[in-house]
Amino acid sequence: MQSLGRHVLAEIYGCRFEALNDIKKVEDIMVNAALEAGAEIREVVFHKFSPQGVSGVVVISESHLAIHTWPELGYAALDVFTCGDRVNPWDACNYVAEMFGAGDMKASEVKRGLMEQPEERLVANM
Amino acid sequence: MQSLGRHVLAEIYGCRFEALNDIKKVEDIMVNAALEAGAEIREVVFHKFSPQGVSGVVVISESHLAIHTWPELGYAALDVFTCGDRVNPWDACNYVAEMFGAGDMKASEVKRGLMEQPEERLVANM
Numbered sequence: 001m002q003s004l005g006r007h008v009l010a011e012i013y014g015c016r017f018e019a020l021n022d023i024k025k026v027e028d029i030m031v032n033a034a035l036e037a038g039a040e041i042r043e044v045v046f047h048k049f050s051p052q053g054v055s056g057v058v059v060i061s062e063s064h065l066a067i068h069t070w071p072e073l074g075y076a077a078l079d080v081f082t083c084g085d086r087v088n089p090w091d092a093c094n095y096v097a098e099m100f101g102a103g104d105m106k107a108s109e110v111k112r113g114l115m116e117q118p119e120e121r122l123v124a125n126m
Numbered sequence: 127m128q129s130l131g132r133h134v135l136a137e138i139y140g141c142r143f144e145a146l147n148d149i150k151k152v153e154d155i156m157v158n159a160a161l162e163a164g165a166e167i168r169e170v171v172f173h174k175f176s177p178q179g180v181s182g183v184v185v186i187s188e189s190h191l192a193i194h195t196w197p198e199l200g201y202a203a204l205d206v207f208t209c210g211d212r213v214n215p216w217d218a219c220n221y222v223a224e225m226f227g228a229g230d231m232k233a234s235e236v237k238r239g240l241m242e243q244p245e246e247r248l249v250a251n252m
Contacts, residue, residue: 004199005203007135007203009133011238011240043171043172043183045169045183045185047185049187055185057171057185059171059173059182059183063194064181064194066183066205066207068131075130075241077133077207081192081203083194110135112203113137113199113201
């Protein structure tokens with residue numbers, strides 16, 4: 001089975017309150033993470049919540065990066081979804097964790113869009 | 127362990143080309159999915175690719191919905207991430223699949239932001 005994309009879901013713990021609560025800083029880190037990984041940015045949108053927390057997304061040609069922060073818990077939920085072989089989602093993921101000064105990260109990769117390859121389809125039809 | 131959020135990752139197959147390639151239709155379906163599930167919309171951003179395909183995100187107070195479509199394959203990758211107990215991500219997910227006339231959907235739920243509860247921490251310290 002061939003997959004169209006790779007999706008890294010990362011739980012980032014032990015981050016600094018100030019970094020997670022600063023919308024400009026969060027946006028800069030996410031945009032730079034996309035660029036560091038070699039992605040092509042298409043749209044950027046971030047939102048600051050009251051009293052705290054930031055949510056935002058960077059839409060890239062290769063899919064997207066998304067983040068939601070809970071500054072009071074030192075926690076951020078990060079998604080990096082990339083299609084194609086050119087961009088490695090782990091590059092962006094590790095960059096974000098480093099920039100937030102994360103104490104701990106738990107991350108896993110999920111394959112997205114599993115498609116039968118032509119040979120597999122032929123075998124199934126025999 | 128208590129979780130902050132629920133994230134449904136859905137692979138939606140067998141959709142109509144025209145629906146998946148129409149940015150206005152994709153955006154409407156995603157916005158309505160958020161509203162149907164009772165979410166509060168904060169930001170909406172969609173992008174049309176050439177020659178085909180749409181990517182877009184609806185940032186909600188409860189986290190986000192994201193979609194990437196491959197009209198030529200009849201496939202869409204859908205994410206619905208919600209925090210709190212008020213919004214059920216499956217409501218939005220099922221709505222999107224239905225609106226695209228999906229022939230098949232494979233979806234799973236991932237818990238995001240697992241946190242130790244105070245009692246657990248106390249027990250661990252004893």
